[in-house]
Every structure is written in structure tokens, then in C-alpha cells.
Amino acid sequence: MTKLTRAALAERDARDPLAKFRGDFVLPDGVLYFAGNSLGALPRAAETRVAEVVAQEWGQDLVRSWNKHGWIDMPLRVGAKLAPLIGARANEVAAADSTSVNLFKLLASALKLRPGRKVILTEDLNFPTDHYIMQGLTRLLDGGCEVRTAPAEQIIGAIDETVAVVTLTEVDYRTARRHDMAAVTRAAHQHGALVLWDLSHSAGVVPTDLNGCGADLAVGCGYKYLSGGPGAPAFLFVAERLQDELEPPLAGWMGHAAPFEFSTDYRPAGGIARNLCGTPSVLGMAALEAALDVIAKAGIAAIRRKSVEMMDAFIALVEQECAGLDLEIVTPRDADLRGSHVALRHADGYPVMRALIARGVVGDFRAPDLIRFGITPLTLRHTDLWDAVAILRETLAGRTWDTPEYHSRAAVT
Amino acid sequence: MTKLTRAALAERDARDPLAKFRGDFVLPDGVLYFAGNSLGALPRAAETRVAEVVAQEWGQDLVRSWNKHGWIDMPLRVGAKLAPLIGARANEVAAADSTSVNLFKLLASALKLRPGRKVILTEDLNFPTDHYIMQGLTRLLDGGCEVRTAPAEQIIGAIDETVAVVTLTEVDYRTARRHDMAAVTRAAHQHGALVLWDLSHSAGVVPTDLNGCGADLAVGCGYKYLSGGPGAPAFLFVAERLQDELEPPLAGWMGHAAPFEFSTDYRPAGGIARNLCGTPSVLGMAALEAALDVIAKAGIAAIRRKSVEMMDAFIALVEQECAGLDLEIVTPRDADLRGSHVALRHADGYPVMRALIARGVVGDFRAPDLIRFGITPLTLRHTDLWDAVAILRETLAGRTWDTPEYHSRAAVT
Numbered sequence: 001m002t003k004l005t006r007a008a009l010a011e012r013d014a015r016d017p018l019a020k021f022r023g024d025f026v027l028p029d030g031v032l033y034f035a036g037n038s039l040g041a042l043p044r045a046a047e048t049r050v051a052e053v054v055a056q057e058w059g060q061d062l063v064r065s066w067n068k069h070g071w072i073d074m075p076l077r078v079g080a081k082l083a084p085l086i087g088a089r090a091n092e093v094a095a096a097d098s099t100s101v102n103l104f105k106l107l108a109s110a111l112k113l114r115p116g117r118k119v120i121l122t123e124d125l126n127f128p129t130d131h132y133i134m135q136g137l138t139r140l141l142d143g144g145c146e147v148r149t150a151p152a153e154q155i156i157g158a159i160d161e162t163v164a165v166v167t168l169t170e171v172d173y174r175t176a177r178r179h180d181m182a183a184v185t186r187a188a189h190q191h192g193a194l195v196l197w198d199l200s201h202s203a204g205v206v207p208t209d210l211n212g213c214g215a216d217l218a219v220g221c222g223y224k225y226l227s228g229g230p231g232a233p234a235f236l237f238v239a240e241r242l243q244d245e246l247e248p249p250l251a252g253w254m255g256h257a258a259p260f261e262f263s264t265d266y267r268p269a270g271g272i273a274r275n276l277c278g279t280p281s282v283l284g285m286a287a288l289e290a291a292l293d294v295i296a297k298a299g300i301a302a303i304r305r306k307s308v309e310m311m312d313a314f315i316a317l318v319e320q321e322c323a324g325l326d327l328e329i330v331t332p333r334d335a336d337l338r339g340s341h342v343a344l345r346h347a348d349g350y351p352v353m354r355a356l357i358a359r360g361v362v363g364d365f366r367a368p369d370l371i372r373f374g375i376t377p378l379t380l381r382h383t384d385l386w387d388a389v390a391i392l393r394e395t396l397a398g399r400t401w402d403t404p405e406y407h408s409r410a411a412v413t
Numbered sequence: 414m415t416k417l418t419r420a421a422l423a424e425r426d427a428r429d430p431l432a433k434f435r436g437d438f439v440l441p442d443g444v445l446y447f448a449g450n451s452l453g454a455l456p457r458a459a460e461t462r463v464a465e466v467v468a469q470e471w472g473q474d475l476v477r478s479w480n481k482h483g484w485i486d487m488p489l490r491v492g493a494k495l496a497p498l499i500g501a502r503a504n505e506v507a508a509a510d511s512t513s514v515n516l517f518k519l520l521a522s523a524l525k526l527r528p529g530r531k532v533i534l535t536e537d538l539n540f541p542t543d544h545y546i547m548q549g550l551t552r553l554l555d556g557g558c559e560v561r562t563a564p565a566e567q568i569i570g571a572i573d574e575t576v577a578v579v580t581l582t583e584v585d586y587r588t589a590r591r592h593d594m595a596a597v598t599r600a601a602h603q604h605g606a607l608v609l610w611d612l613s614h615s616a617g618v619v620p621t622d623l624n625g626c627g628a629d630l631a632v633g634c635g636y637k638y639l640s641g642g643p644g645a646p647a648f649l650f651v652a653e654r655l656q657d658e659l660e661p662p663l664a665g666w667m668g669h670a671a672p673f674e675f676s677t678d679y680r681p682a683g684g685i686a687r688n689l690c691g692t693p694s695v696l697g698m699a700a701l702e703a704a705l706d707v708i709a710k711a712g713i714a715a716i717r718r719k720s721v722e723m724m725d726a727f728i729a730l731v732e733q734e735c736a737g738l739d740l741e742i743v744t745p746r747d748a749d750l751r752g753s754h755v756a757l758r759h760a761d762g763y764p765v766m767r768a769l770i771a772r773g774v775v776g777d778f779r780a781p782d783l784i785r786f787g788i789t790p791l792t793l794r795h796t797d798l799w800d801a802v803a804i805l806r807e808t809l810a811g812r813t814w815d816t817p818e819y820h821s822r823a824a825v826t
Contacts, residue, residue: 026472035476042472050696054463058643059439059455062775063448071643098691100665101514108553125677129666129691132679136664140521142557223692230471230484230695251549252513253542262780264538266545278511278542279636282643283463283696362475367675 004316009382018306021298021378025227032388034363037201037341037374040227046290053286074285075254075276079235081292082226085300086199086218087209088237094272095222095285099200099234101250102219103133103167105275106236108249110165110194110217111145113242117164117193124149127169130198134167152177156187163193165217170208171201171339174366176331178206178338182213189214200224203235205307205340205376207300210237217242225340225376226295228288236275243271252277298378306377308335310385314342314373317389325396330370341374348401355401361388417729422795431719434711434791438640445801447776450614450754450787453640459703466699487698488667488689492648494705495639498713499612499631500622501650507685508635508698512613512647514663515632516546518688519649520578521662523607523630524558526655527577530606534571534579537562540586543611547580565590569600576606578630583621584614584752587779589744591619591751595626602627613637616648618720618753618789620713623650630655638753638789639708641701649688656684665690711791719790721748723798727755727786730802738809743783754787761814768814774801 013019026042027033033041057065066072079093086093096102107120120134126149134147150158152172159166166188171178181197188195196217202208204225210218216239222232238246248268253259254276257267268274295303315329328345332338346352346369353365363373373388395401426432439455440446446454470478479485492506499506509515520533533547539562547560563571565585572579579601584591594610601608609630615621617638623631629652635645651659661681666672667689670680681687708716728742741758745751759765759782766778776786786801808814 026468028473028475031475033475039471039476039479041475042467047467047472050467051464054455054460054642054700055439058452059460060441062441062444062446062454063452063777064770064775065643097510097514098665100691101510101663104663112553128669128675128677131677132664132666132669135679136662139660139664140525140662141554144555221692229467230478231692231698233694234691247552249549249553250514250517251545251552252511253545256541256545262541264541264544266548278513278647279634279644281645281694281697283700284694285644287467287696357477362477364476 004313004320006383006386009313009386012382016306016382018298018302018377019381021294022381024294025379027379030360032361032384033379034361034373034388036227036376036379037224037372038364039223039230040225040291040376041379042229043227043291043294045294046227046229046287049286049290050283053283071282074282074289075280076273078233078285078289078292079272081289081296082203082235085203085207085295086220086237087207087211089211089240091271092240093235093237094275095233095235095288096276096280097234099198099219099221100129100133102234102236103130103198104137105248105250106196106217106219106238107134107137107165107167109246110196112247113194113245114164114192117162118145119148119163120145121148121150121155121158121163121166121193123152123155123168125152125172127173127198127200130167130169152179156184159187159191159193161191163188163191165194165196167196167198169198169201171206173201174370175343176339176341181208181215185213185215201339204295205303207304211239215239222288226288227291229284231284232288233281233284238272238275246274248274250277254278254280294378303377307340307375310375310377310380310382311335311338311340311342313382314375314385314389317385318342318344318392321389321393322396325393327396340376341372343370343372345369346371351401351406352395354406355395356391359391359395361391417726417733419796419799422726422799425795429719429795431711431715431790432794434707435794437707438792440792443773445774445797446792447774447786447801449640449789449792450637450785451777452636452643453638453704453789454792455642456640456704456707458707459640459642459700462699462703463696466696484695487695487702488693489686491646491698491702491705492685494702494709495616495648498616498620498708499633499650500620500624502624502653504684505653506648506650507688508646508648508701509689509693510647512611512632512634513542513546515647515649516543516611517550518661518663519609519630519632519651520547520550520580522659523578523609525660526607526658527605530575530577531558532561532576533558534561534563534568534576536565536568536581538565538585540582540611540613543580543582565592569597572600572604572606574604576601576604578607578609580609580611582611582614584619586614587783588756589752589754594621594628598626598628614752617708618716620717624652628652635701639701640704642697642704644697645701646694646697651685651688659687661687663690667691667693707791716790720753720788723788723790723793723795724748724751724753724755726795727788727798727802730798731755731757731805734802734806735809738806740809753789754785756783756785758782759784764814764819765808767819768808769804772804772808774804
């Protein structure tokens with residue numbers, strides 16, 4: 001393999017069809033931002049849109065904005081804009097609540113769709129809050145369900161006729177290892193189980209094909225690769241064929257068939273809308289919608305192409321520049337098997353990441369020993385990869401991370 | 414009673430200690446805004462604060478803002494600012510999710526605290542989404558609970574040893590009729606039941622004394638009298654004595670004892686924090702926090718005093734100016750028995766409110782026949798009451814509401 005140079009990477013930037021989108025985001029000076037997998041950068045359009053919603057729609061038009069400015073339609077309108085990124089139809093996605101709350105809704109609904117089956121099957125190392133939600137639901141139902149766990153590579157073998165629903169996060173938040181959605185979904189359906197995908201670490205950068213693989217249910221996060229802003233509304237997907245069978249456990253007024261009738265009897269809306277609950281966060285929806293418009297303009301296929309190219313380059317640079325510096329590359333080399341961040345193992349990952357951040361390379365750390373670099377194609381240049389790895393090399397080679405200051409705190413977020 | 418005049422009301426404005434706070438809100442020209450009980454007006458500080466959070470904290474400081482700008486503490490910090498408005502201690506309130514989601518959490522928790530009891534007792538005409546949430550929980554638990562309803566005045570008599578929790582909205586959204594929190598709470602406790610108050614139509618204008626009356630649980634809305642913005646985070650209250658006994662059904666990472674340990678085992682945080690679930694809406698929290706700071710400056714006691722004075726004046730003006738015009742005043746005359754909106758019954762309430770809105774008097778309509786006027790002491794002047802009632806009189810006397818245009822739509826929000 002030929003050696004990568006900064007000049008070669010600069011050439012890639014020069015002919016990058018997505019390069020112009022960088023200007024659509026606010027990026028602080030002096031920072032190489034590799035944490036867009038944790039909190040996506042601010043789209044300039046989101047800043048403008050939020051200001052407009054506050055000043056004009058809330059400030060001037062007040063309560064009339066629910067109709068006049070379509071606030072009431074935001075959950076479904078934003079959902080429809082999200083749909084093409086995850087292989088869903090426009091009427092199969094809604095933006096609402098948090099990922100955790102949405103996971104609860106759809107897990108509870110899935111159990112009702114498979115009476116007589118009690119098992120929720122998941123990966124032993126699934127994202128923590130997914131585990132917490134399953135544990136909370138299990139306690140609540142008090143014998144009505146149980147959680148079975150298996151290592152990632154043994155999930156398919158663990159599916160049997162007792163399983164009501166298999167729930168997995170497509171892209172692992174530690175390693176970026178990706179599940180085979182089609183294979184897992186097929187296996188689940190062979191045993192009569194449903195599948196619920198958590199696309200938190202996929203949506204906006206890894207195009208998934210929910211309908212292509214026959215998936216039943218999905219949830220995901222709005223503030224990572226989607227750049228919807230801190231605590232942005234999350235989303236949920238229900239395949240059209242199942243929508244009218246769901247019994248929402250969180251039956252709020254936004255999911256009612258006629259919310260403005262003020263009847264005291266719950267009557268679920270048809271379609272995806274019944275999975276809405278309370279009043280949507282209008283400011284959060286406005287920011288997320290603006291971010292989705294930028295992603296749509298760039299195109300998810302082009303974003304994925306650049307992500308793969310950058311991931312390959314980052315991994316190659318680490319091998320080329322950081323050999324012998326005690327790093328282990330834990331992210332899969334095969335692009336089909338991974339998402340869009342690079343995880344490196346280092347025994348002193350925590351102080352290493354602190355030292356990198358101090359030099360402007362903002363990634364993050366996940367216990368016990370992983371440093372992560374999120375690859376966000378709309379905001380990162382190819383040369384940023386070079387510059388970040390150069391600083392990584394200097395930091396490791398010079399052991400500049402090994403100071404009490406960098407060892408001192410409990411968490412890097 | 415002496416006749417009220419516009420001059421007398423102007424005099425009240427001149428000596429109103431809260432008059433200066435009107436300038437802290439954005440209010441559109443040509444509008445008399447009586448829908449602050451549905452969506453509170455925009456505090457100027459909220460506009461500034463949201464812009465700062467977007468531009469500086471999200472845009473420039475990015476993911477580091479979770480610590481640097483205290484995003485992670487927002488749910489409890491905002492909760493602590495809310496506490497004095499509802500008679501709670503700072504560590505008893507959190508801002509989170511929507512009212513509907515919070516109601517679900519606390520109802521499910523309450524049932525777990527009273528094993529062997531299955532009944533949720535509520536008012537037959539409680540707020541619709543409260544009913545929907547109870548019905549959804551009942552379906553989910555499949556025999557694990559049931560809802561019993563009674564008319565408002567028969568609630569106390571309907572409490573017995575089968576009741577796990579009594580849940581009521583303190584101020585009725587139609588009539589503004591107020592429950593006696595102390596009496597209901599006392600009766601519930603005598604029978605070993607818990608009480609969960611929905612303060613959506615109280616918080617920010619009617620000071621409640623949750624601890625003074627020994628209440629157990631409460632929820633409420635952030636975007637009505639609190640002026641936290643459209644779809645603002647809601648809140649929940651758990652009395653300190655119960656906090657560590659609760660088993661949260663929505664067990665998300667924000668309620669974990671150590672969210673950044675990324676353990677897959679749920680361990681609830683101590684105190685109120687365990688009732689948090691997913692990542693908070695930072696933009697929504699920022700707006701709500703700014704609004705609470707304005708309310709704190711004005712003082713809830715002064716707000717209540719002005720609310721009572723304005724409610725009395727509005728009702729007196731309707732009697733004085735609109736006699737014989739087919740209006741029935743359904744809001745209680747006794748200030749102790751009501752919240753802060755005036756509800757008037759008119760057989761053609763819907764087109765009447767449409768006609769009022771066309772003339773700049775923005776109230777709202779609730780089926781089948783109520784028109785509502787929210788009294789928000791920080792944004793309304795005493796003379797606004799006169800001007801609104803004058804337009805009401807002209808509209809009714811001239812029957813200007815009786816046109817096909819005003820009859821034509823399905824809902825006024």
C-alpha cells in the first residue's frame with residue numbers, strides 16, 4: 001500500500017463534492033472535531049431557524065402557530081424527512097421524545113404483538129440505556145417479560161420460539177462493529193419474533209434499509225450524526241403493516257385519533273401517529289428539521305461514500321504513523337462491517353484523550369480503554385485526518401498525556 | 414358594587430408593582446393575549462438565552478458543554494427553580510419529558526408502592542391526556558390496575574382501601590374550578606392511598622403548597638403559565654420521603670446512579686434524579702430556565718395577588734357590560750376555589766371566539782360551548798381587561814360572530 005501523505009489528502013479535499021457543505025456548519029477555530037458521533041456540529045440553518053421560531057412564531061404568532069406554522073405536524077413532518085436516511089417510507093417514521101422513551105414504547109408494543117412469548121433478546125453489550133429500559137420494563141411487567149442476553153456473534157443462534165422481540169443497536173458505540181440487519185431480521189422472522197433496531201449510531205451517516213430487510217421496528221437518536229442539537233427529539237419507525245396493530249403503552253394526546261375533541265376516551269390515531277405521546281418540543285424539532293434539510297441536500301449515499309473513504313484513511317494513517325505506540329485498532333477494517341467512528345484501544349486511553357483535547361483534537365473516551373474518533377463527512381476534511389493523527393502520534397510518542405492533570409478527572413464526555 | 418370604569422383600571426395599572434415585568438416579554442402589536450394559559454408569551458430573556466445556547470454552547474463549545482455549561486445538570490437545576498412555585502423543596506422537583514410521560518412514570522411507580530391495590534381513582538372529567546395515560550397503563554399492565562372515575566365533588570367519597578393512587582388536575586382546564594388539595598390528600602392518606610397532582614393549569618400563577626398538604630407526587634406543564642416555550646420540558650415532583658422507594662418504569666441513563674460508567678446494569682440514582690430517563694432537550698430547558706428566572710424576580714405571591722384582582726375584575730366587567738348577551742360565567746366567583754382563567758359559556762362559543770380573535774382578542778374555545786380567557790399577571794394590564802370585554806360586548810351585541818366564515822372550521826387552538 002502506498003504511503004498516505006498530507007498532500008494526497010489535500011487533493012482529495014480539492015475534488016470532494018461534499019467539501020462545500022462544511023460551510024453550512026459552525027465549527028470553532030482551533031478545533032478538529034471528532035465527536036460528531038456524540039453531538040453533531042451546529043448547522044447554520046438550524047441557528048437561523050431556531051431564532052425565527054422563537055422570535056416570530058412563539059414571540060409574535062403565539063398559540064396560533066400550532067396551525068399557522070404547522071407545529072402540530074412537526075413530529076410527522078420531521079419523521080418523513082428522516083425516512084429516506086433509514087430505508088423507510090415517509091409515513092413510517094415520527095420524531096418524538098427521547099430514544100430511551102421510544103425504545104420503551106416499541107418494546108412494550110412488541111410484547112403485546114406476541115402474546116405467549118416473554119423473551120426480549122438482546123446483545124450482552126448493547127448500549128447501556130437500552131439495557132436499562134429493558135430492565136425497567138421487566139420490573140414494571142413483573143413476570144410479563146424477561147431479558148435474555150447473548151454476545152453479538154451468538155445472537156442469531158439464541159433466537160427461538162420463546163423470543164417475542166430481538167432488539168439490537170446496529171452500530172456498536174464502542175467498536176463501531178455493525179450487525180447484519182438482514183440476517184438477524186430474517187432469523188428472527190423464521191422464529192416468529194419481531195426485530196427492533198436502535199439506529200442511534202447509524203442514522204445520518206450509515207444508510208440502513210429497514211424495509212429492504214423487512215425490519216419491524218426501530219428507534220434512534222437525533223443529536224449524533226443527524227446534528228439535531230443537544231437533546232434533540234429522537235425518532236421511531238414502525239413498518240406500515242404493523243402500525244394499526246400497535247397498542248401504545250404511552251397513550252398521550254398527540255397520539256389520539258382526534259386530539260382536539262377533548263374526549264376522555266383514548267382512541268389511537270391510525271398509522272405511525274399513535275406512537276406520539278405528549279406535546280413535542282418545538283424548538284428541538286425546528287433545529288432537527290433544519291439539520292435534516294442539509295443532510296438531504298448532501299445526499300446520504302454521498303455521505304456514506306465519504307465516510308468509508310475517511311474511515312479507511314484514518315485507520316491507514318494510524319497504522320502508518322502510530323506503529324509501536326501501543327494502540328490497537330478495534331474497529332473492523334471491512335467497511336460493510338462498521339459504522340462511522342474509529343475506536344482505538346490504549347491502556348491509558350483516558351489521559352491520552354484528555355491530552356488530545358487539550359491540543360484541539362476533540363474525540364472522546366469510553367471506559368475502560370477506548371478512545372473514539374467520530375467521522376462526520378459534512379464537517380471533516382481529509383486533511384483533518386492527517387492533522388489529528390499527527391497530533392496523536394506526537395502525544396503518544398512524547399508521552400505528553402502522562403501527567404497528573406490528565407489523569408485527574410472521572411469522565412470525559 | 415360600584416361600576417368599574419376604564420379610568421379606574423388605568424389607575425390600577427399606574428400603581429401595579431408588576432407592571433414593569435410586561436417589558437420583559439415580547440407581545441405582538443394589536444393583540445390582547447388571553448391564551449397564556451395555553452402557550453405563555455415569550456420572555457425576552459428566553460430569546461437571548463436560547464440564542465446564546467445555540468451559538469456559543471452548541472456551536473462553539475460543542476460536546477464539552479455538557480460539563481462546561483452544566484447541560485447535564487439542567488433537569489435538576491430547572492427543577493430546583495420550579496420548586497418554590499409549588500411548595501416543594503429544591504431536591505424534590507425535576508424538569509423532564511412531557512407531562513403525559515411524567516404522569517405515566519409516577520402512576521406506574523405509585524402502583525408499585527401500594528402492592529395489592531389496583532385502583533387509580535380520578536375525576537371523570539380530568540384532562541383528556543391524563544385519562545389516556547391511565548388507559549394506556551391499564552392496557553399495558555393487563556389486569557394489574559384499573560381506573561375508577563367519579564365526579565369532582567364525589568372524589569373524596571370514592572376513596573377506599575382498594576385505591577392505590579388518587580390523581581387529579583388541581584385546576585380544571587374548562588371551568589378553572591380548583592380542587593381542595595389539602596382535603597383530598599388527607600382523605601387519600603386516611604385510606605392508605607397516594608395522591609398525584611397534575612399542576613399543569615396551576616404552576617406559575619396559582620401557588621400550591623405540595624409539602625404543606627403532605628402531597629406525594631405531582632406533575633405539570635412547562636409551556637402554559639410558566640412561559641417555557643412551545644413543547645417546553647414538563648416537570649415532576651416526588652416528596653423526599655418517597656424518593657428512594659420509587660421503581661422508575663422508564664429507567665433511562667439520565668436516572669442512573671452513574672450514567673458515565675456505561676454499566677449495563679441499571680442502578681437508580683438516589684433522590685429525584687431516578688425519575689429522569691433520556692437526554693434532556695437542552696434548548697427547551699434553556700428557555701424554561703430563563704422564564705423561571707423572570708417569575709422568581711416578580712414573585713409568585715405578587716403574581717397570585719394580581720391574578721385574583723384581575724379575575725375578579727374580568728368577571729365583574731362581564732356582568733356589568735355583557736348582561737343579557739347569553740353568556741354564563743362558569744368559573745367560580747370565590748378566588749380560593751379557582752385558578753387563573755375565566756370560562757364563559759355561550760351556545761355559539763366557537764364562532765364567537767373566532768370573531769374575537771379576528772379583532773385581536775386571543776382567547777380560546779373548548780368544546781362544546783366554552784370560551785376561555787387566561788389571566789397572566791406578568792403580561793396583561795388591567796385596562797386590557799376593559800378593552801377585551803368591550804370587544805366581547807360589541808361582538809355579542811352586534812352578532813358579528815354569526816357569519817359562515819366564523820362557523821367554518823373544526824378547531825380553535
